[in-house]
Amino acid sequence: xxxxxKIGLGAKNYGAxxKIGLGAKNYDxxxxxxxxxxxxGALLILALGGAILILAFLSLWQRNQMIYIGYEIEQLKEExxxxxRAQKELLVEAESLSxxxxxxxxxxxxxxxxxxxxxQRIYINAQDLLPSSEGGQGMIKNIGGRRSGSxxxxxxSTGKDVLNGGxxxxxxxx
Amino acid sequence: MPKRPTPSFKRSHFILVASLLTxxxxxxxxxxxxxxxxxxxxxxxxxEQEHEKNISIEAxxxxxxxxxxxxxxxxxxxxxxYAVPTAIRNPSAVSRLLAPVLKIDAKVLLxxxxxxxxxxxxxxxxxxxxxQEIGKKQIExxxxxxxxxxxxxxxxxxxxxxxxxGMDNRGLEGVELKYDSxxxxxxxxxxxxxxxxxxxxxxxxxxxxxxxxxxxxxxxVDEVIQYVSERELDRVIEKTNAKGGTVIxxxxxxxxxxxxxxxxxxxxxxxxxxxxxxxxxxxxxxxYEPGSTLKIITASAALEEKVVAPDEMIDCEEGAYFIGxxxxxxxxxxxxxxxxxxxxxxxxxxxxxxxxxxxxERLASYMRAFxxxxxxxxxxMGESAGLVRDPKQWSKRSLxxxxxxxxxxxxxxxMAAAASVVANGGWLMTPHLIKEIKEGRKGPDILQADQxxxxxxxxxxxxxxxxxxxxxxxxxxxxxxxxxxxxxxxVSKSGTAEQAGIPGYSVAGKTGTAQKIDPATxxxxxxxxxxxxxxxxPAEDPVVTILVIVDEPEGKGWGGTVAGPVFSAxxxxxxxxxxxxxxxxxxxxxxxxxxxxxxxxxxxxxxIGVFSSRPDLPARKASVGNRGAR
Numbered sequence: 001x002x003x004x005x006k007i008g009l010g011a012k013n014y015g016a017x018x019k020i021g022l023g024a025k026n027y028d029x030x031x032x033x034x035x036x037x038x039x040x041g042a043l044l045i046l047a048l049g050g051a052i053l054i055l056a057f058l059s060l061w062q063r064n065q066m067i068y069i070g071y072e073i074e075q076l077k078e079e080x081x082x083x084x085r086a087q088k089e090l091l092v093e094a095e096s097l098s099x100x101x102x103x104x105x106x107x108x109x110x111x112x113x114x115x116x117x118x119x120q121r122i123y124i125n126a127q128d129l130l131p132s133s134e135g136g137q138g139m140i141k142n143i144g145g146r147r148s149g150s151x152x153x154x155x156x157s158t159g160k161d162v163l164n165g166g167x168x169x170x171x172x173x174x
Numbered sequence: 175m176p177k178r179p180t181p182s183f184k185r186s187h188f189i190l191v192a193s194l195l196t197x198x199x200x201x202x203x204x205x206x207x208x209x210x211x212x213x214x215x216x217x218x219x220x221x222e223q224e225h226e227k228n229i230s231i232e233a234x235x236x237x238x239x240x241x242x243x244x245x246x247x248x249x250x251x252x253x254x255x256y257a258v259p260t261a262i263r264n265p266s267a268v269s270r271l272l273a274p275v276l277k278i279d280a281k282v283l284l285x286x287x288x289x290x291x292x293x294x295x296x297x298x299x300x301x302x303x304x305x306q307e308i309g310k311k312q313i314e315x316x317x318x319x320x321x322x323x324x325x326x327x328x329x330x331x332x333x334x335x336x337x338x339x340g341m342d343n344r345g346l347e348g349v350e351l352k353y354d355s356x357x358x359x360x361x362x363x364x365x366x367x368x369x370x371x372x373x374x375x376x377x378x379x380x381x382x383x384x385x386x387x388x389x390x391x392x393x394x395v396d397e398v399i400q401y402v403s404e405r406e407l408d409r410v411i412e413k414t415n416a417k418g419g420t421v422i423x424x425x426x427x428x429x430x431x432x433x434x435x436x437x438x439x440x441x442x443x444x445x446x447x448x449x450x451x452x453x454x455x456x457x458x459x460x461x462y463e464p465g466s467t468l469k470i471i472t473a474s475a476a477l478e479e480k481v482v483a484p485d486e487m488i489d490c491e492e493g494a495y496f497i498g499x500x501x502x503x504x505x506x507x508x509x510x511x512x513x514x515x516x517x518x519x520x521x522x523x524x525x526x527x528x529x530x531x532x533x534x535e536r537l538a539s540y541m542r543a544f545x546x547x548x549x550x551x552x553x554x555m556g557e558s559a560g561l562v563r564d565p566k567q568w569s570k571r572s573l574x575x576x577x578x579x580x581x582x583x584x585x586x587x588x589m590a591a592a593a594s595v596v597a598n599g600g601w602l603m604t605p606h607l608i609k610e611i612k613e614g615r616k617g618p619d620i621l622q623a624d625q626x627x628x629x630x631x632x633x634x635x636x637x638x639x640x641x642x643x644x645x646x647x648x649x650x651x652x653x654x655x656x657x658x659x660x661x662x663x664x665v666s667k668s669g670t671a672e673q674a675g676i677p678g679y680s681v682a683g684k685t686g687t688a689q690k691i692d693p694a695t696x697x698x699x700x701x702x703x704x705x706x707x708x709x710x711x712p713a714e715d716p717v718v719t720i721l722v723i724v725d726e727p728e729g730k731g732w733g734g735t736v737a738g739p740v741f742s743a744x745x746x747x748x749x750x751x752x753x754x755x756x757x758x759x760x761x762x763x764x765x766x767x768x769x770x771x772x773x774x775x776x777x778x779x780x781x782i783g784v785f786s787s788r789p790d791l792p793a794r795k796a797s798v799g800n801r802g803a804r
Contacts, residue, residue, distance in 0.1 A: 085251050085320075088248070088250060088251070089250065091245070091248075092245070092248060092250055092325060092327055095244065095245045095248075095327035095328070096327045096328075096329075098244075099327070099328055099329070099331070099397075100331075100397055100398055100401040101331070101401055101405075104401075115747075116750075118677060118678050118750075118756060121750065123753070123755035
């Protein structure tokens with residue numbers, strides 16, 4: 001007896017039929033081959049078994065993926081922690097290197113710089129730097145492409161140094 | 175054939191066995207109900223204790239910044255080296271290898287490595303260089319664990335003020351101790367399940383409560399001002415071979431401390447190398463006899479009580495005067511001079527006569543009103559109240575002695591705050607260090623690269639007036655203004671502190687040269703002095719109050735010649751740094767005038783001579799911007 005089992009998605013649509021057979025030799029496209037209820041039971045058992053197998057495989061695959069992703073997350077976390085640690089170390093190093101004491105020592109001993117004298121300092125009225133529309137005198141509306149009102153003090157000093165006919169470096173040597 | 179038991183025998187046995195089984199079953203049931211129903215919490219707890227392990231995770235300690243955003247204290251991860259003695263085959267060889275690197279005696283190390291424990295610390299929180307050196311040796315049974323350690327990138331700068339945190343990251347001194355609860359944050363927990371052998375089943379994330387990072391502190395101090403203060407203090411100590419010294423720079427309008435330098439030096443990164451006495455912040459804990467600097471209070475009280483007029487002539491008796499059963503002397507004999515000159519020349523005799531007019535009760539009440547004899551409430555531990563005796567305990571000479579700064583103990587902080595009363599128009603402010611406390615974040619600390627991108631303009635002391643903490647009004651604005659003029663004469667050619675002057679700026683202040691008590695004789699020592707100068711600049715619209723104290727300088731330790739030049743040097747650099755234009759400058763206003771007008775400076779919004787909208791705050795008389803136009 002033919003042991004052909006068909007799982008159909010439509011009895012007439014033979015093309016869409018999936019055949020699962022064990023030594024199937026005959027294939028009758030017109031109907032179910034084999035003996036009635038017995039075959040139905042076997043069909044269900046096999047379908048169930050297949051589904052369990054697929055689910056088990058999916059579960060295993062998912063579990064495997066979870067472990068794999070977990071490892072990846074852990075690795076990235078470690079990388080992140082290492083980067084944060086490195087960033088912090090660099091930050092601390094930068095803080096140590098930017099200590100005023102060190103900067104002054106380098107400026108005086110290595111670069112032969114001297115503190116600026118009172119007469120080398122020029123104070124400018126901030127109101128003069130603002131545009132007249134903002135209540136200022138509008139003397140200097142823009143320096144170096146930035147709104148003068150937001151300029152740090154040293155930028156303005158540099159500007160005045162140039163106006164006085166000397167670069168900041170030249171003024172330092174005076 | 176065996177005899178069959180009778181049915182009655184069988185039945186009784188069956189009943190007995192059944193009863194026993196039922197009773198046993200019932201007992202089990204009752205016990206089960208007891209355990210599951212009534213005692214379930216207790217047993218559950220026991221089971222959890224058996225199976226679960228709580229691992230505490232230390233929160234990262236908050237960072238401390240100065241007012242410009244420079245990091246003053248931060249936690250860094252450093253390696254700690256441990257050993258698993260059971261895994262070490264040759265402890266003797268390992269101890270010989272590690273001893274020179276760890277700088278531990280090889281015998282001590284061998285004892286640790288020969289222990290039967292499964293884990294021993296060899297040295298905690300070692301430097302990365304040491305760890306690298308040990309790591310290269312690849313010794314079996316030696317490992318590293320990263321631990322968090324407090325690090326002070328500015329080293330000894332701010333040492334006394336910051337204090338330090340211990341091995342367990344708890345604050346033990348200074349700001350670290352005072353704000354420990356804010357800085358420490360909240361511990362996190364990792365609950366792991368373990369098997370019968372105690373091994374973790376879920377090493378990560380079984381039940382995780384993230385630690386809350388500690389809060390960040392933003393202090394009122396400024397790195398540059400602190401550095402200048404410490405540098406100048408070091409210079410004068412070296413020059414005069416002094417025992418120590420203190421410098422305090424504060425904003426007289428808000429009470430913000432801009433710098434607090436104390437010598438002997440203390441580096442919080444190397445606590446073990448210092449004696450406990452060197453940790454002490456002498457600016458707030460130690461009391462000293464201020465000498466003539468206290469005449470600021472006597473003179474202010476006399477003017478406020480109208481017992482003397484500024485131009486009233488006073489006979490200073492040519493340098494010797496019998497009073498209170500003893501003769502008091504002036505360092506420079508003078509005759510009849512105005513009250514202004516009494517202060518300017520620091521005449522003890524003139525001051526004694528003024529004090530007699532004031533009387534004991536009034537002088538004592540002004541001493542207390544100026545903050546002496548009470549804790550000012552600075553946010554640091556260990557503040558001293560000073561020593562101000564009740565007038566009932568005064569001797570015949572006490573009135574005169576206290577008026578000129580003897581028989582009274584004050585802290586350097588109290589003296590700076592008292593001078594600030596005159597500077598700000600009569601208000602005693604609470605000196606403070608905290609500008610802002612910012613909430614910590616959950617999880618790891620990610621420091622932003624632009625965290626320090628504070629514009630240069632904001633590096634000057636620009637705080638909102640809300641940070642100012644007033645204690646009380648002490649003298650009227652008129653008296654304060656008159657005192658500024660009188661104290662200005664101290665720094666003139668006719669005064670005792672010409673060297674305290676700052677070129678281009680007006681200065682008001684007072685010198686102090688106090689003899690120290692000789693512990694051997696119990697009398698004032700003829701050659702041990704505390705030289706000091708306290709003042710503010712620019713005099714008419716002060717930006718900073720500066721106190722300089724030099725302890726036991728060699729030679730003639732006059733306040734005007736020892737501490738005065740230090741005041742001048744610090745004042746000059748600080749005023750330049752804060753972009754305060756000199757009076758002689760013809761230009762208009764300083765660049766940041768607009769910022770001040772927007773309310774970034776304490777009490778700056780009010781025009782000259784007008785009180786601020788907050789009656790409990792002193793009104794800054796003029797913005798820095800207007801100074802140049804005078």
